Amino acid sequence: MKTILALLAGAALALxxxxxxxxxxxxxxxxxxxxxxxxxxxxxxxxxxxxxxWTGFDVDVCxxxxxxxxxxxxxxxxxxxxxxERFPALTKGEIDVLSRNSTWxxxxxxxxxxxxxxxxxxxxxxxxxxxARKVTSALELDKSKVCVQAGTTAESNTKDYFAxxxxxxxxxxLPTSGELVKAYEDGKCDTLTTDVSQLYALxxxxxxxxxxxxxxxxxxxxxxxxxxxxxxxQWFNLVKWxxxxxxxxxxLGVATNTIDAALKSQxxxxxxxxxNEGNYGEELGVTKDFVVRIVKAVGNYGESFERNVGAASxxxxxxxxxxxxxxxxxxxxxxxx
Amino acid sequence: MMPVTIKTLTFAALLQVGVFAFATxxxxxxxxxxxxxxxxxxxxxxxxxxxxxxxxxxxxQFRHQPVYFRTxxxxxxxxxxxxxxxxxxxxxxNRAMRYGIGxxxxxxxxxGLKSIERKAEWPDWTPPSEMIQRQPYLPRFMAGGPGNPMxxxxxxxxxxxxxxxxxxxxxxxxxxxxxxxxRLVNSEIIDLYSRVPVGTKVVVRQQAAL
Numbered sequence: 353m354k355t356i357l358a359l360l361a362g363a364a365l366a367l368x369x370x371x372x373x374x375x376x377x378x379x380x381x382x383x384x385x386x387x388x389x390x391x392x393x394x395x396x397x398x399x400x401x402x403x404x405x406w407t408g409f410d411v412d413v414c415x416x417x418x419x420x421x422x423x424x425x426x427x428x429x430x431x432x433x434x435x436x437e438r439f440p441a442l443t444k445g446e447i448d449v450l451s452r453n454s455t456w457x458x459x460x461x462x463x464x465x466x467x468x469x470x471x472x473x474x475x476x477x478x479x480x481x482x483x484a485r486k487v488t489s490a491l492e493l494d495k496s497k498v499c500v501q502a503g504t505t506a507e508s509n510t511k512d513y514f515a516x517x518x519x520x521x522x523x524x525x526l527p528t529s530g531e532l533v534k535a536y537e538d539g540k541c542d543t544l545t546t547d548v549s550q551l552y553a554l555x556x557x558x559x560x561x562x563x564x565x566x567x568x569x570x571x572x573x574x575x576x577x578x579x580x581x582x583x584x585x586q587w588f589n590l591v592k593w594x595x596x597x598x599x600x601x602x603x604l605g606v607a608t609n610t611i612d613a614a615l616k617s618q619x620x621x622x623x624x625x626x627x628n629e630g631n632y633g634e635e636l637g638v639t640k641d642f643v644v645r646i647v648k649a650v651g652n653y654g655e656s657f658e659r660n661v662g663a664a665s666x667x668x669x670x671x672x673x674x675x676x677x678x679x680x681x682x683x684x685x686x687x688x689x
Numbered sequence: 690m691m692p693v694t695i696k697t698l699t700f701a702a703l704l705q706v707g708v709f710a711f712a713t714x715x716x717x718x719x720x721x722x723x724x725x726x727x728x729x730x731x732x733x734x735x736x737x738x739x740x741x742x743x744x745x746x747x748x749x750q751f752r753h754q755p756v757y758f759r760t761x762x763x764x765x766x767x768x769x770x771x772x773x774x775x776x777x778x779x780x781x782x783n784r785a786m787r788y789g790i791g792x793x794x795x796x797x798x799x800x801g802l803k804s805i806e807r808k809a810e811w812p813d814w815t816p817p818s819e820m821i822q823r824q825p826y827l828p829r830f831m832a833g834g835p836g837n838p839m840x841x842x843x844x845x846x847x848x849x850x851x852x853x854x855x856x857x858x859x860x861x862x863x864x865x866x867x868x869x870x871x872r873l874v875n876s877e878i879i880d881l882y883s884r885v886p887v888g889t890k891v892v893v894r895q896q897a898a899l
Binding site: 488489562565567568569570603604605606610613614617619622663668670672673675677679680681682 | 748749750754755756757758759760768770773777784785786894896897898899
Protein backbone atom coordinates (compact mmCIF):
# COMPACT_ATOMS: atom_id res chain seq x y z
CA MET A 353 0.00 0.00 0.00
CA LYS A 354 2.77 2.38 0.98
CA THR A 355 4.55 1.62 -2.27
CA ILE A 356 1.42 2.35 -4.25
CA LEU A 357 0.98 5.65 -2.43
CA ALA A 358 4.56 6.56 -3.10
CA LEU A 359 4.15 5.71 -6.77
CA LEU A 360 0.97 7.78 -6.96
CA ALA A 361 2.71 10.66 -5.24
CA GLY A 362 5.55 10.34 -7.70
CA ALA A 363 3.17 10.24 -10.64
CA ALA A 364 1.33 13.31 -9.35
CA LEU A 365 4.62 15.18 -9.09
CA ALA A 366 5.70 14.12 -12.54
CA LEU A 367 2.48 15.62 -13.83
CA UNK A 368 3.42 18.92 -12.30
CA UNK A 369 1.75 18.96 -8.89
CA UNK A 370 1.80 22.20 -6.91
CA UNK A 371 3.11 22.87 -3.42
CA UNK A 372 -0.33 22.29 -1.96
CA UNK A 373 -0.33 18.60 -2.86
CA UNK A 374 3.35 17.74 -2.33
CA UNK A 375 3.95 16.50 1.19
CA UNK A 376 7.28 14.79 1.05
CA UNK A 377 7.95 15.09 4.79
CA UNK A 378 4.65 13.40 5.64
CA UNK A 379 5.30 10.69 3.05
CA UNK A 380 8.75 10.07 4.51
CA UNK A 381 7.42 9.94 8.09
CA UNK A 382 4.62 7.55 7.11
CA UNK A 383 7.05 5.35 5.19
CA UNK A 384 9.43 5.24 8.14
CA UNK A 385 12.56 5.84 6.10
CA UNK A 386 14.16 8.39 3.83
CA UNK A 387 14.93 7.40 0.23
CA UNK A 388 18.18 9.08 -0.70
CA UNK A 389 19.78 9.10 -4.16
CA UNK A 390 23.57 8.77 -4.05
CA UNK A 391 26.49 8.05 -6.35
CA UNK A 392 27.23 4.43 -7.21
CA UNK A 393 30.67 4.87 -5.72
CA UNK A 394 32.88 7.93 -5.36
CA UNK A 395 35.69 7.68 -2.76
CA UNK A 396 35.01 10.00 0.18
CA UNK A 397 31.63 11.17 -1.11
CA UNK A 398 29.60 7.98 -1.22
CA UNK A 399 30.73 4.40 -1.09
CA UNK A 400 29.31 1.09 0.10
CA UNK A 401 31.54 -1.26 2.08
CA UNK A 402 31.58 -5.06 1.90
CA UNK A 403 28.88 -5.30 4.59
CA UNK A 404 26.61 -3.00 2.60
CA UNK A 405 27.12 0.02 4.85
CA TRP A 406 27.15 3.41 3.11
CA THR A 407 29.60 6.13 4.13
CA GLY A 408 30.78 9.43 2.73
CA PHE A 409 30.35 13.17 2.70
CA ASP A 410 27.20 13.00 0.52
CA VAL A 411 25.89 10.03 2.51
CA ASP A 412 26.20 12.12 5.70
CA VAL A 413 23.54 14.50 4.34
CA CYS A 414 21.12 11.55 4.04
CA UNK A 415 22.02 10.40 7.56
CA UNK A 416 21.62 13.91 8.95
CA UNK A 417 18.15 14.17 7.41
CA UNK A 418 17.14 10.80 8.88
CA UNK A 419 18.51 11.91 12.26
CA UNK A 420 16.49 15.13 12.09
CA UNK A 421 13.28 13.31 11.11
CA UNK A 422 13.51 9.99 12.96
CA UNK A 423 16.34 10.54 15.47
CA UNK A 424 17.93 7.57 13.73
CA UNK A 425 20.58 8.08 11.01
CA UNK A 426 20.08 4.51 9.80
CA UNK A 427 16.52 4.97 8.60
CA UNK A 428 17.70 5.61 5.07
CA UNK A 429 17.25 3.58 1.91
CA UNK A 430 20.10 4.40 -0.48
CA UNK A 431 19.45 4.37 -4.21
CA UNK A 432 22.74 4.32 -6.16
CA UNK A 433 22.35 6.30 -9.37
CA UNK A 434 24.48 7.01 -12.44
CA UNK A 435 24.92 10.56 -13.71
CA UNK A 436 22.23 9.96 -16.35
CA GLU A 437 19.77 8.39 -13.93
CA ARG A 438 20.01 10.90 -11.10
CA PHE A 439 17.69 13.73 -12.16
CA PRO A 440 14.93 11.58 -13.70
CA ALA A 441 14.92 9.51 -10.49
CA LEU A 442 14.22 12.69 -8.56
CA THR A 443 11.59 14.15 -10.88
CA LYS A 444 9.78 10.81 -11.08
CA GLY A 445 9.60 10.64 -7.28
CA GLU A 446 11.74 7.52 -6.95
CA ILE A 447 13.87 9.31 -4.35
CA ASP A 448 13.07 12.00 -1.76
CA VAL A 449 16.36 13.84 -2.11
CA LEU A 450 19.45 13.56 -4.29
CA SER A 451 22.79 13.87 -2.50
CA ARG A 452 25.22 12.98 -5.24
CA ASN A 453 28.01 15.47 -6.08
CA SER A 454 25.81 17.34 -8.52
CA THR A 455 26.68 20.82 -9.75
CA TRP A 456 24.13 23.58 -9.23
CA UNK A 457 23.38 25.20 -12.60
CA UNK A 458 20.58 27.36 -13.96
CA UNK A 459 19.49 24.76 -16.47
CA UNK A 460 19.09 22.03 -13.88
CA UNK A 461 16.73 24.20 -11.85
CA UNK A 462 14.79 25.97 -14.61
CA UNK A 463 14.60 23.25 -17.25
CA UNK A 464 14.51 20.10 -15.13
CA UNK A 465 12.24 21.56 -12.44
CA UNK A 466 14.63 21.04 -9.55
CA UNK A 467 15.88 23.07 -6.60
CA UNK A 468 19.39 22.91 -5.16
CA UNK A 469 18.88 23.26 -1.41
CA UNK A 470 22.35 24.47 -0.41
CA UNK A 471 26.00 24.26 -1.41
CA UNK A 472 27.80 21.85 0.88
CA UNK A 473 30.94 21.50 -1.24
CA UNK A 474 32.54 24.14 -3.42
CA UNK A 475 34.38 22.20 -6.08
CA UNK A 476 36.09 23.70 -9.11
CA UNK A 477 38.88 23.06 -11.58
CA UNK A 478 42.43 23.05 -10.25
CA UNK A 479 45.95 21.96 -11.19
CA UNK A 480 48.17 19.12 -9.96
CA UNK A 481 51.95 19.58 -10.29
CA UNK A 482 55.11 17.85 -9.13
CA UNK A 483 56.09 19.20 -5.71
CA ALA A 484 59.74 19.30 -6.86
CA ARG A 485 58.88 22.10 -9.30
CA LYS A 486 58.22 24.41 -6.32
CA VAL A 487 55.34 26.11 -8.15
CA THR A 488 52.97 27.88 -5.74
CA SER A 489 50.42 29.44 -8.10
CA ALA A 490 48.65 28.51 -11.33
CA LEU A 491 49.89 31.85 -12.68
CA GLU A 492 53.38 30.31 -12.77
CA LEU A 493 52.29 27.68 -15.30
CA ASP A 494 53.13 29.73 -18.43
CA LYS A 495 54.41 27.57 -21.34
CA SER A 496 53.25 24.37 -19.63
CA LYS A 497 52.13 21.14 -21.21
CA VAL A 498 48.70 20.54 -19.68
CA CYS A 499 47.07 17.09 -19.51
CA VAL A 500 43.28 17.28 -19.66
CA GLN A 501 40.48 14.83 -20.35
CA ALA A 502 39.12 15.27 -23.90
CA GLY A 503 35.67 16.70 -24.43
CA THR A 504 35.21 18.04 -20.90
CA THR A 505 34.48 21.60 -19.81
CA ALA A 506 37.93 21.47 -18.23
CA GLU A 507 39.45 21.62 -21.71
CA SER A 508 37.82 24.95 -22.62
CA ASN A 509 38.19 26.34 -19.08
CA THR A 510 41.93 25.74 -19.27
CA LYS A 511 42.32 27.54 -22.60
CA ASP A 512 40.25 30.47 -21.30
CA TYR A 513 42.25 30.71 -18.07
CA PHE A 514 45.63 30.69 -19.81
CA ALA A 515 44.47 33.24 -22.42
CA UNK A 516 42.97 35.53 -19.77
CA UNK A 517 46.27 35.58 -17.88
CA UNK A 518 48.49 36.08 -20.93
CA UNK A 519 50.01 32.62 -20.74
CA UNK A 520 50.59 30.04 -23.45
CA UNK A 521 50.08 26.31 -23.13
CA UNK A 522 50.25 23.05 -24.98
CA UNK A 523 47.15 20.93 -24.39
CA UNK A 524 47.59 17.16 -24.19
CA UNK A 525 44.12 15.59 -24.34
CA LEU A 526 43.45 12.04 -23.18
CA PRO A 527 40.21 10.05 -23.53
CA THR A 528 39.97 8.64 -19.96
CA SER A 529 41.05 9.63 -16.46
CA GLY A 530 43.27 6.53 -16.30
CA GLU A 531 45.18 7.61 -19.39
CA LEU A 532 45.28 11.14 -18.02
CA VAL A 533 47.17 9.97 -14.95
CA LYS A 534 49.48 7.75 -16.96
CA ALA A 535 50.42 10.54 -19.38
CA TYR A 536 51.18 12.87 -16.48
CA GLU A 537 53.20 10.25 -14.61
CA ASP A 538 55.11 9.41 -17.80
CA GLY A 539 56.17 13.05 -17.98
CA LYS A 540 54.15 13.87 -21.11
CA CYS A 541 52.85 17.00 -19.37
CA ASP A 542 53.88 19.40 -16.59
CA THR A 543 50.47 19.64 -14.97
CA LEU A 544 47.19 17.73 -14.86
CA THR A 545 43.87 19.54 -14.59
CA THR A 546 40.31 18.54 -13.58
CA ASP A 547 38.04 19.32 -10.59
CA VAL A 548 39.98 19.64 -7.34
CA SER A 549 38.12 16.80 -5.57
CA GLN A 550 38.95 14.59 -8.56
CA LEU A 551 42.63 15.64 -8.51
CA TYR A 552 42.96 14.34 -4.95
CA ALA A 553 41.26 11.07 -5.91
CA LEU A 554 43.56 10.65 -8.96
CA UNK A 555 46.62 11.48 -6.86
CA UNK A 556 45.82 8.44 -4.66
CA UNK A 557 46.25 6.21 -7.71
CA UNK A 558 49.75 7.53 -8.48
CA UNK A 559 52.97 5.70 -7.64
CA UNK A 560 54.12 8.36 -5.15
CA UNK A 561 51.15 10.56 -4.15
CA UNK A 562 53.36 12.62 -1.84
CA UNK A 563 55.44 13.86 -4.79
CA UNK A 564 52.54 15.87 -6.18
CA UNK A 565 50.62 18.87 -4.89
CA UNK A 566 47.35 20.48 -5.86
CA UNK A 567 47.75 24.22 -6.34
CA UNK A 568 45.40 26.41 -4.28
CA UNK A 569 43.91 28.12 -7.36
CA UNK A 570 40.36 27.16 -8.31
CA UNK A 571 39.52 28.46 -11.80
CA UNK A 572 35.91 27.37 -12.29
CA UNK A 573 32.69 27.08 -10.29
CA UNK A 574 31.33 23.63 -9.49
CA UNK A 575 29.04 24.19 -6.50
CA UNK A 576 27.78 20.82 -5.22
CA UNK A 577 24.83 20.16 -2.95
CA UNK A 578 21.65 18.19 -2.27
CA UNK A 579 18.75 18.56 -4.73
CA UNK A 580 14.95 18.28 -4.40
CA UNK A 581 11.99 18.48 -6.76
CA UNK A 582 10.20 21.79 -7.17
CA UNK A 583 6.78 22.07 -5.56
CA UNK A 584 7.39 21.25 -1.89
CA UNK A 585 8.71 24.28 -0.05
CA GLN A 586 8.58 22.63 3.38
CA TRP A 587 10.78 19.75 2.22
CA PHE A 588 13.11 22.14 0.38
CA ASN A 589 13.50 24.13 3.64
CA LEU A 590 14.21 21.03 5.71
CA VAL A 591 16.98 19.83 3.37
CA LYS A 592 18.45 23.32 3.23
CA TRP A 593 18.45 23.81 7.00
CA UNK A 594 19.89 20.35 7.61
CA UNK A 595 23.01 21.46 5.70
CA UNK A 596 22.99 24.88 7.36
CA UNK A 597 22.58 23.28 10.81
CA UNK A 598 25.85 21.41 10.28
CA UNK A 599 27.69 24.54 9.11
CA UNK A 600 26.30 26.70 11.93
CA UNK A 601 27.21 24.01 14.46
CA UNK A 602 30.84 24.16 13.34
CA UNK A 603 30.92 27.93 13.44
CA LEU A 604 29.55 27.99 17.00
CA GLY A 605 31.87 25.23 18.24
CA VAL A 606 29.10 22.64 18.59
CA ALA A 607 30.63 19.25 17.81
CA THR A 608 30.26 15.58 18.71
CA ASN A 609 32.57 16.01 21.70
CA THR A 610 31.07 19.34 22.86
CA ILE A 611 27.38 18.61 22.40
CA ASP A 612 26.75 18.16 26.15
CA ALA A 613 28.47 21.45 26.96
CA ALA A 614 26.51 23.11 24.13
CA LEU A 615 23.24 21.98 25.70
CA LYS A 616 24.25 23.84 28.90
CA SER A 617 25.54 26.93 27.06
CA GLN A 618 24.10 30.31 28.00
CA UNK A 619 25.06 31.94 24.68
CA UNK A 620 21.80 32.90 22.89
CA UNK A 621 22.94 31.72 19.44
CA UNK A 622 24.02 28.34 20.84
CA UNK A 623 20.74 28.03 22.80
CA UNK A 624 18.76 28.66 19.62
CA UNK A 625 20.82 26.16 17.64
CA UNK A 626 20.41 23.31 20.13
CA UNK A 627 16.72 24.06 20.71
CA ASN A 628 16.88 25.47 24.25
CA GLU A 629 15.42 28.75 23.03
CA GLY A 630 12.77 29.29 20.37
CA ASN A 631 10.81 26.83 18.31
CA TYR A 632 12.87 26.58 15.16
CA GLY A 633 12.92 22.84 14.58
CA GLU A 634 9.15 22.50 14.99
CA GLU A 635 8.61 25.28 12.47
CA LEU A 636 10.58 23.16 10.00
CA GLY A 637 8.36 20.14 10.70
CA VAL A 638 10.80 18.26 12.93
CA THR A 639 11.70 18.61 16.63
CA LYS A 640 13.29 21.47 18.60
CA ASP A 641 16.47 19.49 19.12
CA PHE A 642 16.94 18.49 15.47
CA VAL A 643 20.42 20.04 15.34
CA VAL A 644 21.47 18.02 18.41
CA ARG A 645 20.23 14.87 16.65
CA ILE A 646 22.19 15.76 13.51
CA VAL A 647 25.45 16.54 15.33
CA LYS A 648 25.20 13.35 17.40
CA ALA A 649 24.64 11.33 14.21
CA VAL A 650 27.23 12.75 11.80
CA GLY A 651 29.01 15.60 13.62
CA ASN A 652 29.16 19.18 12.42
CA TYR A 653 30.16 20.24 8.91
CA GLY A 654 33.89 20.30 9.66
CA GLU A 655 33.78 16.89 11.33
CA SER A 656 31.96 15.37 8.37
CA PHE A 657 34.39 17.00 5.93
CA GLU A 658 37.55 15.89 7.73
CA ARG A 659 36.31 12.33 8.34
CA ASN A 660 35.18 11.69 4.78
CA VAL A 661 37.31 13.75 2.42
CA GLY A 662 39.66 15.84 4.59
CA ALA A 663 42.81 15.31 6.58
CA ALA A 664 41.43 12.29 8.45
CA SER A 665 40.57 10.52 5.19
CA UNK A 666 42.68 8.93 2.46
CA UNK A 667 41.85 11.78 0.07
CA UNK A 668 43.35 14.43 2.35
CA UNK A 669 41.56 17.35 0.67
CA UNK A 670 42.34 20.62 2.48
CA UNK A 671 39.35 22.70 3.58
CA UNK A 672 40.42 25.47 1.17
CA UNK A 673 37.41 27.39 -0.11
CA UNK A 674 35.21 25.01 1.91
CA UNK A 675 36.57 26.42 5.15
CA UNK A 676 34.11 28.62 7.07
CA UNK A 677 33.80 32.21 5.86
CA UNK A 678 35.20 33.35 9.22
CA UNK A 679 38.26 31.09 8.90
CA UNK A 680 39.53 31.88 5.40
CA UNK A 681 37.02 30.07 3.19
CA UNK A 682 33.62 30.88 1.68
CA UNK A 683 31.36 28.34 3.44
CA UNK A 684 28.58 30.46 4.94
CA UNK A 685 25.22 29.54 6.46
CA UNK A 686 22.39 31.97 7.30
CA UNK A 687 21.79 32.23 11.06
CA UNK A 688 19.26 30.29 13.15
CA UNK A 689 16.98 32.97 14.56
CA MET B 690 82.88 20.81 27.55
CA MET B 691 82.06 17.68 29.56
CA PRO B 692 80.01 19.17 32.42
CA VAL B 693 77.91 21.09 29.93
CA THR B 694 77.24 17.92 28.00
CA ILE B 695 76.05 16.06 31.06
CA LYS B 696 73.74 18.89 32.02
CA THR B 697 72.39 18.97 28.50
CA LEU B 698 71.79 15.26 28.45
CA THR B 699 69.85 15.45 31.71
CA PHE B 700 67.75 18.16 30.25
CA ALA B 701 67.33 16.17 27.08
CA ALA B 702 65.59 13.53 29.14
CA LEU B 703 63.08 16.15 30.26
CA LEU B 704 62.59 17.26 26.67
CA GLN B 705 61.55 13.78 25.70
CA VAL B 706 58.41 14.04 27.80
CA GLY B 707 57.56 17.45 26.48
CA VAL B 708 57.31 19.29 29.79
CA PHE B 709 58.99 22.50 28.79
CA ALA B 710 56.95 25.63 28.72
CA PHE B 711 57.83 29.24 28.64
CA ALA B 712 55.53 31.15 30.82
CA THR B 713 52.71 29.91 32.93
CA UNK B 714 51.29 26.92 34.62
CA UNK B 715 52.92 23.92 32.99
CA UNK B 716 53.10 21.14 35.53
CA UNK B 717 55.75 18.49 35.34
CA UNK B 718 54.77 15.16 33.87
CA UNK B 719 57.10 12.24 33.79
CA UNK B 720 56.27 9.93 30.95
CA UNK B 721 57.64 6.58 29.90
CA UNK B 722 59.70 8.08 27.07
CA UNK B 723 61.91 10.11 29.43
CA UNK B 724 63.82 7.18 30.86
CA UNK B 725 67.56 7.01 31.41
CA UNK B 726 68.01 5.69 27.88
CA UNK B 727 66.79 8.95 26.34
CA UNK B 728 69.87 10.53 24.84
CA UNK B 729 69.95 13.54 22.60
CA UNK B 730 72.54 13.75 19.87
CA UNK B 731 74.68 16.79 20.71
CA UNK B 732 77.57 17.27 18.31
CA UNK B 733 80.86 19.13 18.67
CA UNK B 734 79.52 22.54 17.81
CA UNK B 735 76.00 22.97 19.14
CA UNK B 736 74.23 25.84 17.44
CA UNK B 737 75.89 25.40 14.12
CA UNK B 738 74.14 22.26 13.02
CA UNK B 739 71.61 22.37 10.22
CA UNK B 740 68.40 20.50 11.05
CA UNK B 741 67.82 17.06 9.64
CA UNK B 742 65.10 16.52 7.09
CA UNK B 743 62.46 16.95 9.77
CA UNK B 744 59.75 18.05 7.32
CA UNK B 745 59.64 14.54 5.89
CA UNK B 746 58.52 13.28 9.32
CA UNK B 747 55.46 15.54 9.32
CA UNK B 748 51.98 14.48 8.29
CA UNK B 749 51.69 15.98 4.74
CA GLN B 750 48.96 18.39 5.87
CA PHE B 751 51.42 19.97 8.35
CA ARG B 752 54.18 20.66 5.78
CA HIS B 753 54.27 24.24 4.56
CA GLN B 754 52.21 24.69 1.43
CA PRO B 755 50.34 27.39 -0.48
CA VAL B 756 46.60 27.29 0.25
CA TYR B 757 43.45 29.22 -0.54
CA PHE B 758 42.92 31.74 2.28
CA ARG B 759 40.42 34.55 2.09
CA THR B 760 41.13 37.33 4.56
CA UNK B 761 40.94 41.07 5.03
CA UNK B 762 44.41 41.04 6.64
CA UNK B 763 47.22 42.51 4.56
CA UNK B 764 49.86 40.35 2.84
CA UNK B 765 52.70 39.63 5.25
CA UNK B 766 50.39 39.20 8.25
CA UNK B 767 50.62 36.01 10.31
CA UNK B 768 47.23 34.50 11.19
CA UNK B 769 47.22 31.57 13.64
CA UNK B 770 44.19 29.28 13.97
CA UNK B 771 44.94 27.36 17.14
CA UNK B 772 42.14 24.80 16.83
CA UNK B 773 43.23 23.93 13.27
CA UNK B 774 46.92 23.75 14.31
CA UNK B 775 47.83 25.94 11.34
CA UNK B 776 49.76 29.17 10.97
CA UNK B 777 49.01 31.20 7.82
CA UNK B 778 51.38 33.76 6.31
CA UNK B 779 49.02 35.92 4.24
CA UNK B 780 50.23 36.43 0.66
CA UNK B 781 47.35 38.32 -0.90
CA UNK B 782 45.17 37.30 -3.87
CA ASN B 783 43.24 34.91 -1.60
CA ARG B 784 46.23 32.79 -0.74
CA ALA B 785 48.54 32.10 2.14
CA MET B 786 51.53 29.92 2.95
CA ARG B 787 50.29 27.48 5.58
CA TYR B 788 52.50 25.82 8.23
CA GLY B 789 51.63 23.07 10.71
CA ILE B 790 52.14 24.04 14.35
CA GLY B 791 51.95 22.72 17.89
CA UNK B 792 49.99 25.00 20.20
CA UNK B 793 49.33 25.65 23.88
CA UNK B 794 47.53 23.08 25.98
CA UNK B 795 43.86 23.69 26.69
CA UNK B 796 43.65 26.42 29.30
CA UNK B 797 46.80 28.11 28.11
CA UNK B 798 45.39 28.98 24.73
CA UNK B 799 44.96 32.65 24.06
CA UNK B 800 43.91 34.99 21.26
CA GLY B 801 44.44 38.55 20.16
CA LEU B 802 46.35 40.94 17.93
CA LYS B 803 50.09 41.32 18.52
CA SER B 804 53.27 41.85 16.52
CA ILE B 805 56.75 40.35 16.18
CA GLU B 806 59.10 42.49 18.26
CA ARG B 807 62.34 40.54 17.93
CA LYS B 808 63.89 37.68 15.99
CA ALA B 809 66.71 35.36 17.00
CA GLU B 810 68.68 32.50 15.46
CA TRP B 811 69.38 29.49 17.69
CA PRO B 812 68.03 31.51 20.64
CA ASP B 813 69.18 31.10 24.23
CA TRP B 814 66.50 30.11 26.70
CA THR B 815 65.89 31.76 30.05
CA PRO B 816 62.76 30.24 31.58
CA PRO B 817 60.64 32.95 33.28
CA SER B 818 60.63 33.03 37.10
CA GLU B 819 57.03 31.81 37.46
CA MET B 820 58.03 28.74 35.51
CA ILE B 821 61.12 28.11 37.65
CA GLN B 822 58.86 28.24 40.72
CA ARG B 823 56.67 25.51 39.37
CA GLN B 824 59.45 23.46 37.77
CA PRO B 825 62.52 24.07 39.95
CA TYR B 826 64.54 21.46 38.08
CA LEU B 827 64.60 23.57 34.93
CA PRO B 828 67.86 25.26 34.02
CA ARG B 829 68.13 29.01 34.80
CA PHE B 830 69.75 29.53 31.45
CA MET B 831 70.42 27.42 28.41
CA ALA B 832 72.59 28.45 25.47
CA GLY B 833 71.12 28.17 21.99
CA GLY B 834 71.71 24.97 20.02
CA PRO B 835 70.11 21.73 18.84
CA GLY B 836 69.30 20.58 22.40
CA ASN B 837 67.57 23.82 23.30
CA PRO B 838 63.77 23.56 23.32
CA MET B 839 63.52 26.89 21.48
CA UNK B 840 64.92 25.20 18.39
CA UNK B 841 66.59 26.84 15.42
CA UNK B 842 64.77 30.19 15.34
CA UNK B 843 62.42 32.25 17.48
CA UNK B 844 60.02 35.06 16.64
CA UNK B 845 59.17 36.95 19.85
CA UNK B 846 55.56 38.11 20.10
CA UNK B 847 55.57 41.62 21.57
CA UNK B 848 53.85 42.35 24.90
CA UNK B 849 53.70 38.65 25.77
CA UNK B 850 56.05 35.94 26.99
CA UNK B 851 55.07 33.85 23.97
CA UNK B 852 57.06 33.00 20.87
CA UNK B 853 56.80 31.28 17.54
CA UNK B 854 59.79 28.94 17.73
CA UNK B 855 61.41 25.79 16.46
CA UNK B 856 61.47 22.27 17.80
CA UNK B 857 63.36 19.11 17.03
CA UNK B 858 60.30 17.00 17.81
CA UNK B 859 58.18 16.66 14.64
CA UNK B 860 55.79 14.32 16.47
CA UNK B 861 54.47 17.22 18.55
CA UNK B 862 53.27 19.18 15.50
CA UNK B 863 49.49 19.10 15.33
CA UNK B 864 49.07 18.76 19.08
CA UNK B 865 48.53 20.99 22.10
CA UNK B 866 51.72 20.57 24.11
CA UNK B 867 53.43 23.88 24.81
CA UNK B 868 52.23 26.48 27.29
CA UNK B 869 50.96 29.04 24.83
CA UNK B 870 53.85 29.18 22.41
CA UNK B 871 53.57 28.11 18.79
CA ARG B 872 56.12 25.59 17.60
CA LEU B 873 57.23 24.51 14.12
CA VAL B 874 59.86 21.93 13.22
CA ASN B 875 63.28 23.50 12.78
CA SER B 876 63.41 23.58 8.97
CA GLU B 877 59.92 25.09 8.88
CA ILE B 878 60.69 27.84 11.40
CA ILE B 879 63.85 28.63 9.39
CA ASP B 880 61.67 29.01 6.28
CA LEU B 881 59.11 31.19 8.10
CA TYR B 882 61.85 33.24 9.78
CA SER B 883 63.28 34.19 6.39
CA ARG B 884 59.90 35.53 5.23
CA VAL B 885 58.90 37.48 8.35
CA PRO B 886 60.44 40.83 9.38
CA VAL B 887 60.29 42.48 12.82
CA GLY B 888 57.01 44.43 13.12
CA THR B 889 54.90 41.71 11.40
CA LYS B 890 51.30 41.68 12.65
CA VAL B 891 50.23 38.46 14.38
CA VAL B 892 46.54 37.56 14.70
CA VAL B 893 45.74 34.61 16.98
CA ARG B 894 42.26 33.11 16.56
CA GLN B 895 40.50 30.56 18.74
CA GLN B 896 37.61 28.18 18.27
CA ALA B 897 34.32 29.81 19.35
CA ALA B 898 33.63 29.27 23.06
CA LEU B 899 30.31 27.67 23.97
